[in-house]
Structure formats: C-alpha cells, structure tokens
Amino acid sequence: MSTQVFYFVATLSIIFSLMVIFAKNPIHSVLYLILTFFTFTVHYVLLNAQFLAVVNFIVYMGAIMVLFLFVLMLLNLNKETEPSKSPLIKIVGVIAGGCLVVTLIGSLKSASITSPLILKNPGLGLVENLGKELFGPFLLPFELSSLLLLAAMVGAVLLSKRDEVEA
Amino acid sequence: MDSAFVIEKFILVAVIFGISLVIAMYSTYAERKVAAYLQDRLGPDRAGPFGILQPLADGLKMFMKEEIIPTSSNRFLFIAGPGLALLCACIGTAVIPWGSPVLIAGKTIPLQVSDINVGVLYIFGVVSLGVYGVMIGGWASNNKYSLLSAIRAASQNISYEIAMGLSIIALLLMTNTLSLKEIVDQQHGWRWNVLYQPLGFLIFMVCSFAETNRAPFDLPECETELIGGYHTEYSSMKLGFYLFAEYINMFVSSAVMAALYWGGYNYPGMDSMAVWLGPTWAPLFGTAVFFGKICAFIFFFMWVRWTIPRFRYDQLMNLGWKGLIPLAIANIIITGVVIAIIEKF
Numbered sequence: 001m002s003t004q005v006f007y008f009v010a011t012l013s014i015i016f017s018l019m020v021i022f023a024k025n026p027i028h029s030v031l032y033l034i035l036t037f038f039t040f041t042v043h044y045v046l047l048n049a050q051f052l053a054v055v056n057f058i059v060y061m062g063a064i065m066v067l068f069l070f071v072l073m074l075l076n077l078n079k080e081t082e083p084s085k086s087p088l089i090k091i092v093g094v095i096a097g098g099c100l101v102v103t104l105i106g107s108l109k110s111a112s113i114t115s116p117l118i119l120k121n122p123g124l125g126l127v128e129n130l131g132k133e134l135f136g137p138f139l140l141p142f143e144l145s146s147l148l149l150l151a152a153m154v155g156a157v158l159l160s161k162r163d164e165v166e167a
Numbered sequence: 168m169d170s171a172f173v174i175e176k177f178i179l180v181a182v183i184f185g186i187s188l189v190i191a192m193y194s195t196y197a198e199r200k201v202a203a204y205l206q207d208r209l210g211p212d213r214a215g216p217f218g219i220l221q222p223l224a225d226g227l228k229m230f231m232k233e234e235i236i237p238t239s240s241n242r243f244l245f246i247a248g249p250g251l252a253l254l255c256a257c258i259g260t261a262v263i264p265w266g267s268p269v270l271i272a273g274k275t276i277p278l279q280v281s282d283i284n285v286g287v288l289y290i291f292g293v294v295s296l297g298v299y300g301v302m303i304g305g306w307a308s309n310n311k312y313s314l315l316s317a318i319r320a321a322s323q324n325i326s327y328e329i330a331m332g333l334s335i336i337a338l339l340l341m342t343n344t345l346s347l348k349e350i351v352d353q354q355h356g357w358r359w360n361v362l363y364q365p366l367g368f369l370i371f372m373v374c375s376f377a378e379t380n381r382a383p384f385d386l387p388e389c390e391t392e393l394i395g396g397y398h399t400e401y402s403s404m405k406l407g408f409y410l411f412a413e414y415i416n417m418f419v420s421s422a423v424m425a426a427l428y429w430g431g432y433n434y435p436g437m438d439s440m441a442v443w444l445g446p447t448w449a450p451l452f453g454t455a456v457f458f459g460k461i462c463a464f465i466f467f468f469m470w471v472r473w474t475i476p477r478f479r480y481d482q483l484m485n486l487g488w489k490g491l492i493p494l495a496i497a498n499i500i501i502t503g504v505v506i507a508i509i510e511k512f
Contacts, residue, residue: 051285058295062292062294063295073306
C-alpha cells in the first residue's frame with residue numbers, strides 16, 4: 001500500500017516538476033511548483049516525518065510561493081517583454097545541459113541499490129523527538145543557523161534602506 | 168481499517184460539512200439582520216417568517232444569474248480560483264474537536280475527524296493556503312483592480328500570519344502539545360486559556376480578522392478604491408463561492424478561537440452535568456455549548472464590521488509589523504519567564 005502510494009506520488013512530483021520547466025507562462029510555472037511542493041509534503045507524511053511535512057506545507061507552499069507569485073504578478077511578464085535569446089546562448093545552454101546529464105549518469109552508474117535504511121526510532125519525525133534532538137545534541141548548529149538567518153534579514157533591510165541614506 | 172471506522176468517519180465528515188455550510192448560509196442572513204439592528208432598520212423580512220428563507224432566495228438568485236467569463240481572462244484559473252477558495256475554507260474543519268467522545272449504541276465515537284499531533288500547525292497551514300484562491304482568481308481575471316486586490320490580499324495575509332504564529336507560540340509554551348484535542352481537554356471546567364493568555368488571544372483575534380479579510384481589514388475588497396476587489400469580474404455562483412468561502416472562513420476561525428482560548432466544549436459545572444445527563448447526552452450538550460461560543464464569535468465579527476471603519480493600507484501594515492509583532496514577541500518572553508519562575512519554585 002505505502003509503496004504504491006510512493007510510486008504514484010513520485011510520478012506526480014516528476015510530472016509537475018517537468019511542467020514547471022515546460023510551462024510557457026511564468027505564473028503557471030509557479031503554480032506547478034506549488035503542486036510539486038504539495039507532493040513533497042505527501043512524501044514527508046509517508047516517511048512519518050509529520051513535523052517536516054507540515055512545516056514544508058506552511059513555509060514553502062504557504063509563504064515562499066505566495067511571495068514568488070506576488071513578485072511575478074507585479075512584474076506582469078508576458079511574451080512581448082521576454083528578451084529574445086541569441087542562438088549562441090542556446091548552443092551554450094545545450095552544451096552545459098549535456099555536461100550535467102553526463103555527470104549525473106556517471107554518478108548514478110556507480111551507485112548501487114543498498115538495503116533499505118531502517119530507523120532505530122521510527123517516531124523521530126514527530127515534533128517532540130525532533131525538538132529534543134534539535135535543542136539537545138544539535139543546539140549549537142541550530143542556534144548558529146538562526147544567527148545566519150538574522151544576518152540575512154538585517155542585510156535585506158539595509159539594502160532596501162540604502163537609497164534613503166544617499167538622498 | 169474496518170468498515171465501521173470508515174462509515175463512522177464518513178458520517179462525521181458529512182455532518183460537519185453540512186453544518187458548516189448551513190451556518191455559513193445563515194451567517195449571510197445574520198449579517199444582514201445584525202447590520203439592520205445596529206443601524207436601526209428592519210433587514211430582510213419578506214421571504215418566510217422574519218425573512219428566514221432569505222438565504223435560500225439568495226442562493227437561488229446566484230445560481231440563476233448569467234455566467235460571464237471575460238474573453239481576455241485565463242479560463243482555467245478563472246474557474247479554479249473560487250473553487251480553491253471554498254476548498255481551503257472547508258478543509259480546516261477536519262482537525263477541530265467538536266466534542267468529547269459520545270457513547271452511541273454501546274460504541275464510543277470521538278467527535279473529531281482526525282486528531283493529528285500537529286493539529287495547530289495544520290490549521291496554520293490551511294490558513295496560509297487560503298490566500299491562493301484570492302490570488303489566482305484576481306490574477307486570472309486580467310483586470311487591474313482585481314490584480315491590485317490580489318496583491319493586497321497576499322501581502323496582508325503574509326504580514327498577519329507572522330503575528331498569528333507568534334501569538335500561538337506563547338499558547339503552546341503553556342500547553343506543551345500541538346494536538347487541538349489535548350489543548351481543549353486541558354481547559355476542563357473553568358481553566359480556559361484566555362484567562363492565562365489574554366494578550367495572546369487579543370493578537371490572535373485581530374490576526375483572524377485580517378486573515379479572513381473581514382472588516383476593518385477588508386482591504387482586498389475595498390469598494391471605494393478597487394470597484395469590487397478580486398471578484399470584480401466574477402458573476403453568478405462563482406461570485407457566490409467567494410462570498411461563501413468568506414463566511415466559512417469566519418466560522419472556522421471562530422471555532423479555532425473558541426477551541427484554543429475559550430475552552431471549546433468545556434463549561435463550568437460540566438462534571439455534575441456529566442453525571443446528570445449520562446455519557447450520551449452530556450458530550451452532546453458540550454458540543455452545543457461549543458457551537459454557542461462559535462455563534463457568539465460570529466456575532467462579534469459582524470458587530471465589529473458595523474462598528475469600526477476600514478483601515479487605510481499603511482495603517483494596516485503599521486499595525487501588523489510595528490504593533491502586533493513586537494507585542495506578540497513580548498508576550499512570548501513574559502510567558503516564558505513566568506513559566507520558568509513557576510517551575511523553579
């Protein structure tokens with residue numbers, strides 16, 4: 001049952017992520033990306049990582065993608081305003097993409113299917129256990145990453161304020 | 168999974184769905200009656216006694232109107248917008264505990280569709296998803312006013328979600344659980360969370376008004392600036408869906424406020440009532456009390472709508488970012504310090 005659901009959802013994720021690239025309209029791309037994130041949420045639930053699932057739901061689907069959509073709606077991109085790409089750029093793109101495919105195939109060829117990973121504690125993804133892990137053995141990295149986010153936030157505010165100082 | 172479980176849940180979902188639709192339907196009637204009362208008018212009184220059939224007449228009117236889809240709109244998303252708005256409004260009811268378990272025909276049935284252990288976060292996620300219906304509909308209309316309204320809705324929701332989340336954190340520090348069922352059970356009798364978290368409740372309530380796009384924060388549908396807002400181009404039942412979604416949102420957020428802060432189905436003297444009414448009727452009485460609280464909140468929503476004028480957009484942003492967020496952070500710090508002191512001594 002769970003394996004079948006996994007294959008079904010995994011297929012959907014791949015289809016939706018391909019649609020993100022192939023959609024002509026940027027707004028449609030973002031909407032497909034939202035659907036892709038939704039399938040990721042289902043994957044997290046299948047892995048019994050409920051907290052991660054719901055945080056992915058709130059942060060990626062509910063906040064970040066709303067901002068993406070917000071910016072795209074303000075930009076109002078359409079076919080007329082899209083800059084035309086020269087053939088040279090297209091050729092360079094094809095070569096770069098080909099290199100990436102070769103690298104991926106090379107790395108996947110050497111990989112072998114390992115026996116399924118079994119968690120010592122299947123309830124690790126629950127809020128209580130995750131919290132104890134994060135605020136116990138991983139306290140320092142956790143706090144450091146929060147400092148990093150704070151620094152990024154201060155930087156963003158500073159960048160938006162710069163015009164005012166110069167004027 | 169045995170079939171009895173599936174049938175039980177199916178009936179529960181159908182009943183809750185039906186009740187929320189009926190309450191949303193009669194909220195439209197109540198809104199007009201409350202508005203009439205506050206403005207010293209009579210309100211609708213032609214359809215049936217006291218105008219009680221008015222919502223049915225309104226619904227029929229919505230269905231019979233001509234359906235117009237603008238030629239320059241994005242057809243699929245134009246139709247998907249109102250559907251998404253209504254869907255996001257309805258799925259919030261899944262984790263709300265409507266009552267303590269009821270004994271029916273020798274079987275104990277929990278009056279909650281699903282008691283997931285991240286219930287509070289689920290509600291929060293559904294709330295944050297609710298804005299997509301408005302955004303997609305507003306953009307797909309291909310109308311400048313609709314687009315402006317959609318953008319307003321998005322920025323308003325994101326701003327107030329932060330303060331809402333912070334006010335919930337202070338509550339979670341006290342309850343030590345994310346399950347809505349456990350939070351409600353902890354408020355047995357008179358130990359309602361609002362008595363311990365008055366400031367948190369105030370912030371949460373103001374944010375609920377903003378998240379449901381209700382007055383005084385109904386800027387996405389500000390007629391004086393944006394014609395009709397995000398649903399300017401909509402007609403017929405698609406417009407009805409948008410309006411209906413707003414009333415269901417109001418019902419769900421009233422239920423969440425009543426469950427998180429006002430004790431849910433708990434009431435003073437519930438233990439003696441449980442002895443007196445028995446295991447079947449006592450929980451149902453608790454559910455009735457819960458619905459009484461929800462109706463009181465819905466009335467409050469309407470009361471505020473006809474009392475406080477609409478905010479200006481910069482006032483809205485100032486209140487959210489410079490007023491509510493610092494207050495919510497202060498509330499978290501105070502709650503944390505008090506809990507630490509209590510645990511120490």
